[in-house]
Structures are given as structure tokens and as C-alpha cells.
Amino acid sequence: MTRDSRVLRQAFSVAVATGAYGISFGALSVAAGLSVLQTQALSLLLFSGGSQFALVGVLAAGPAGAPAAVAASSLLGVRNGLYGLQVSKMLDVRGWRRVAAAQLTIDESTAVAVGQRDAAAARTGFWATGLGVFVCWNLMTLLGSLLGDALGDPRRYGLDAAAAAAFCALLWPRLRSVDACAIAALAALVAVLVAPHAPSGIPVLVAATTALLAGVWRRAHHDPPPPHHWEHEGEGAAA
Amino acid sequence: MSTWTAVLLASALAFALKLSGYVVPARWLDGDRTTRITSALPIALLAALVGVQTLTDTDGSIAVDSRLAAVAVAVMALVLRAPFIVVVVLAAAVAAGLRLLGLP
Numbered sequence: 001m002t003r004d005s006r007v008l009r010q011a012f013s014v015a016v017a018t019g020a021y022g023i024s025f026g027a028l029s030v031a032a033g034l035s036v037l038q039t040q041a042l043s044l045l046l047f048s049g050g051s052q053f054a055l056v057g058v059l060a061a062g063p064a065g066a067p068a069a070v071a072a073s074s075l076l077g078v079r080n081g082l083y084g085l086q087v088s089k090m091l092d093v094r095g096w097r098r099v100a101a102a103q104l105t106i107d108e109s110t111a112v113a114v115g116q117r118d119a120a121a122a123r124t125g126f127w128a129t130g131l132g133v134f135v136c137w138n139l140m141t142l143l144g145s146l147l148g149d150a151l152g153d154p155r156r157y158g159l160d161a162a163a164a165a166a167f168c169a170l171l172w173p174r175l176r177s178v179d180a181c182a183i184a185a186l187a188a189l190v191a192v193l194v195a196p197h198a199p200s201g202i203p204v205l206v207a208a209t210t211a212l213l214a215g216v217w218r219r220a221h222h223d224p225p226p227p228h229h230w231e232h233e234g235e236g237a238a239a
Numbered sequence: 240m241s242t243w244t245a246v247l248l249a250s251a252l253a254f255a256l257k258l259s260g261y262v263v264p265a266r267w268l269d270g271d272r273t274t275r276i277t278s279a280l281p282i283a284l285l286a287a288l289v290g291v292q293t294l295t296d297t298d299g300s301i302a303v304d305s306r307l308a309a310v311a312v313a314v315m316a317l318v319l320r321a322p323f324i325v326v327v328v329l330a331a332a333v334a335a336g337l338r339l340l341g342l343p
Contacts, residue, residue, distance in 0.1 A: 024323075041247070087260075105257045161293075161334030162330050171281075188287060196300050
């Protein structure tokens with residue numbers, strides 16, 4: 001197989017796998033009280049899975065949590081800035097292409113791009129994965145939100161548990177070291193203990209400060225830099 | 240803040256953060272401590288969301304119900320390297336099943 005078709009096949013498999021969970025985002029978003037149109041706007045404009053799940057997860061508790069929901073979503077989006085730093089060196093884009101590249105800078109496109117052996121393959125990988133995920137993610141979001149709209153009471157179908165499981169699955173690939181597990185355990189504990197005493201959304205923001213521990217704890221978090229996603233899929237597709 | 244305001248504001252901020260990587264000088268974001276904190280940030284946020292979504296009600300009170308069993312099954316599925324969508328559907332099925340049996 002030629003190098004290009006190998007990269008494209010990898011991009012395709014990542015796009016389909018990621019798109020599949022767009023269904024769960026769409027269903028959970030309407031279950032959280034957003035309209036089909038608002039849900040679709042998030043997948044088109046915000047386009048970053050973790051931030052989208054966080055926003056609708058916090059909004060589910062009621063509109064009073066909206067500012068905290070935006071804050072949680074944006075803090076999760078900080079990592080995309082770091083990804084941009086990595087991929088901008090490979091892409092060398094200007095003008096509208098830079099705007100398009102920025103919008104497509106997410107876990108998956110960055111992971112495929114940095115996983116390539118040379119710059120040309122990295123560029124192909126970035127654009128193919130970014131565009132592929134964008135299309136699949138948006139189509140599956142629409143399908144999920146229409147299905148979710150038809151379902152009715154979210155609790156009856158276990159959609160509240162599905163939201164918790166979605167966050168688990170997003171967290172899982174990042175738990176590669178003892179420090180990562182310690183920060184995760186502490187953050188979860190802080191959030192649950194603060195929850196009864198604070199308005200919705202605030203507990204998550206308070207818990208986010210545990211990440212500062214990694215800053216003062218010099219030996220903490222000696223993982224390779226992000227992203228950690230899709231490594232297995234990348235290896236599988238490249239084999 | 241209305242839901243639409245939240246949707247559009249979060250989208251604008253998400254784009255600004257993505258673009259920052261392309262326009263901000265690398266040394267602003269590349270420090271060792273900055274990198275450690277920014278890579279720990281998603282871990283803390285996602286773990287906090289797992290905790291809140293699994294163990295608290297919409298009013299913030301702590302509640303142990305079918306969600307905890309569903310998340311335990313989800314974790315087992317993750318250990319067995321199940322794909323994202325399988326993990327999520329499995330958790331929904333466990334919670335829906337337990338509620339069908341009359342559990343909270």
C-alpha cells in the first residue's frame with residue numbers, strides 16, 4: 001500500500017470511530033434540554049468532543065449553571081491550543097486555511113498528524129482526519145439528537161448513566177501514570193464533596209484546580225505531551 | 240445567561256483557544272510547568288465530571304443509584320478495551336435495566 005493510502009485509511013478509521021460517538025453526544029445533549037438546533041450548532045461551531053460533553057453535562061442541571069458550563073468547556077479546550085502549537089509547525093498555513101486548520105485542531109487530527117514519519121504525511125493525516133471527523137461527527141450528532149428527541153424521559157433509557165460513562169471513556173486514555181490517576185481521584189473526590197454546597201457547575205471548576213498540583217509537583221505527570229488518544233487505532237491502521 | 244448565549248460563547252472561546260496555538264509565540268505556551276498543568280487539566284476536569292455525573296443529583300445532593308453500577312460496568316468494558324460507543328451504550332443499558340427492575 002502506498003504511504004498516502006495508508007494515511008487516508010488511518011484517517012478514515014479514526015473518523016468513523018469518532019463519528020460513532022457523535023450519536024451519544026446528540027442524544028445526551030437533547031436529554032440535557034438543548035434543542036436539536038443548539039446541539040448541531042455545538043458540533044459545527046465548538047467541534048471538540050470533551051468540551052461539548054462538558055457543556056451539556058453541566059447545563060443538564062439547569063440554565064443557572066450556564067456560566068460555569070462555559071468555563072468548564074473552555075478549560076477543557078485549552079489543550080487544543082497546545083495541539084495548534086504542535087501542528088502549526090507542520091502545516092505552515094496562512095489566511096482562511098489557517099482558520100480552517102484551527103477549527104479542525106482536535107485530539108484526533110493532532111494524534112494522526114504527529115504519528116506520521118514525515119511532514120507530507122503529517123499534513124495529509126491532519127486534513128483528512130480533521131475533515132473526516134468533522135463530517136462524521138456532525139452527521140452522527142444529528143442522528144443522535146433526532147433519536148434522543150424521539151425517546152423522551154432520559155432516565156428511563158439510562159442516558160444519565162451514559163453521560164457518566166462518556167466522561168469515563170474520555171478520561172481513560174489519559175490515565176497513563178500514577179500521578180495522572182492521583183490527580184483524577186482527587187479531582188473526583190473534591191467535586192463530589194463540593195457538590196452539595198455549591199451551585200451546579202462550580203464543583204467541577206473547583207476540582208479543576210487540582211491540576212495546579214502538577215505545576216508545583218516537579219516529578220508529576222512525566223507523560224509524553226498530549227494527545228494520548230487514538231494511539232491503538234493508529235497502530236492498528238498502520239499495521 | 241440563555242442556553243443560546245452559552246452555546247455561542249463556548250463556541251467562540253473554543254475557536255479562540257484553537258487559533259491561539261497558531262498565532263501565539265511558542266514560548267508563551269511551551270514552558271515545562273505550563274505543559275504539566277495544561278496536560279493535567281483535562282484529567283482533573285473529566286474526573287470531576289465523572290464524579291458529579293455518577294454520584295450527585297441535579298440539586299447537588301449526593302445520591303447512590305443505578306448510575307454507579309452502570310459506571311462500574313463501563314470501567315470494566317474500558318479495561319477490556321471496548322470502543323467508546325460500546326462503553327456508553329452498555330452503561331445506558333445497565334442503568335435502564337436496573338430501573339426496569341424498580342431500582343432508583
